[in-house]
Amino acid sequence: MRAWLAPLVLSLLFFPTRGDAFSLRCGSDLISDGASKADVLLKCGEPMLKESRTEYEGVKQKYKGPDTDTTTERVVQKNIDEWTYNFGPHRLMQVVVFENGKLVEVRSGTYGR
Known part of the structure; x- marks a missing residue:
């Protein structure tokens, strides 16, 4: 059992995952x-279904000044x-x-029809 454990751990360390990268294949x-x-x-052509929505997100920004730090928030x-x-x-x-x-x-x- 230990014979395959070390190569498995090493392969996980040397071959990192792709993270958030993704792709879609449409034909070639x-x-x-x-x-x-x-x-x-x-x-890819026209999709079967299109849905739209609007979302709002609060974003904070910090500014470092010579005397004080300021934080602003905007939507x-x-x-x-x-x-x-x-x-x-x-x-x-x-x-x-x-x-x-x-x-x-x-x-x-799921699988298409």
């Missing part, structure tokens, strides 16, 4: 994080669009999430 095209809605439409509006692609019964459906027009997430759903 690959769409990655940061792509615009126009890029996705061009490469930032984010426009969120979720597009669902159905690639058929042999592939998982994909939900593509845009924040202010830029691709920020791709989630897999």
Whole structure:
């Protein structure tokens, strides 16, 4: 049992995970994080479903001055669009999430129809 444990631990250390990176394959095209809605439409076509919402997030900023530190808080509006692609019964459906027009997430759903 110990014979395979050391190589497994070493492989986990030397081959880091991709983190938050993601991509979506549409035919022979690959769409990655940061792509615009126009890029996705061009490469993947019209989605089966489009949903939009607006979210508000509080953002704090700290400023360091020579005598005092100041913190300000403001509310930032984010426009969120979720597009669902159905690639058929042999592939998982994909939900593509845009924040202010830029691709920020791709989630897999159930198998398509």
